[in-house]
Amino acid sequence: MPSSDNASDIDADASTTHLVLIPSYNAGGGLTATVRGARAVWSPVWVVIDGSTDGSERAVMQLAESDAGVRVFVLPRNQGKGAAVLHGLVAAHAAGYTHALTMDSDGQHPADRIADFMHASIATPAAMVLGNPIFDENAPSIRVKGRRISNWWTRFETMRFDRAHRIEDALFGFRVYPIAPLMDIMRKSPWMRRFDFDTEAVVRLAWRGVAPINIDAAVRYFDADEGGVSHFKYGRDNVLLTGMHLRLLCGFVLRLPMLIGRRLRA
Numbered sequence: 001m002p003s004s005d006n007a008s009d010i011d012a013d014a015s016t017t018h019l020v021l022i023p024s025y026n027a028g029g030g031l032t033a034t035v036r037g038a039r040a041v042w043s044p045v046w047v048v049i050d051g052s053t054d055g056s057e058r059a060v061m062q063l064a065e066s067d068a069g070v071r072v073f074v075l076p077r078n079q080g081k082g083a084a085v086l087h088g089l090v091a092a093h094a095a096g097y098t099h100a101l102t103m104d105s106d107g108q109h110p111a112d113r114i115a116d117f118m119h120a121s122i123a124t125p126a127a128m129v130l131g132n133p134i135f136d137e138n139a140p141s142i143r144v145k146g147r148r149i150s151n152w153w154t155r156f157e158t159m160r161f162d163r164a165h166r167i168e169d170a171l172f173g174f175r176v177y178p179i180a181p182l183m184d185i186m187r188k189s190p191w192m193r194r195f196d197f198d199t200e201a202v203v204r205l206a207w208r209g210v211a212p213i214n215i216d217a218a219v220r221y222f223d224a225d226e227g228g229v230s231h232f233k234y235g236r237d238n239v240l241l242t243g244m245h246l247r248l249l250c251g252f253v254l255r256l257p258m259l260i261g262r263r264l265r266a
Contacts, residue, residue: 023088024050050080089177101175127210172217178210181210
């Protein structure tokens, strides 16, 4: 896929193992601000433009021409958040990176926490570092209440009879993944390509034995007057999430005898 990066310049401060990965679709002006915010605290920062039609990728591609710490991939058509993340993971793995911090492109996620999450991952590389969102007063009530239901199901599906492996929030996309196991899981599944990505990724990683580290992080919702952009469709995406949880519930039931046996042997 087309990409823009300045390979002639060397970024001496760039991590060789951990990168920031930002999938973006029609994020408007918030994309450039998000990339600049991430780049101010970490390098490298990779952006995957998921078939955007609003021209938001232009400024970021110009930024990449002068900053070796920024790289941009442009997908020819919109494929969904999970597909965009997978594209970045494959490229990152091929380049030798082991971990990726994903964050939304609209400015909702706290760039000033990137280093904290990365350092937690570096200290415990086998784990996934998950953001536990702290909402401000602008957070839509229906979104906050809806995620409580989804999180309850996630904790049920990942139940291991102990609280040490509890996932506090499965929908917050600000998190650090170990690349190899996530890429392997996604390549074996036809799902996890759209809004179902965030939740199913952490559940299946947990099933694989990747323990979660939960860290609080503030999240901000922007209204339209502030340039806020949301592609969440309540009907469509809630149907998608319901189907996802039905799949995961079936998977949990199949794993239940193993979990009970492990508990009895403990």
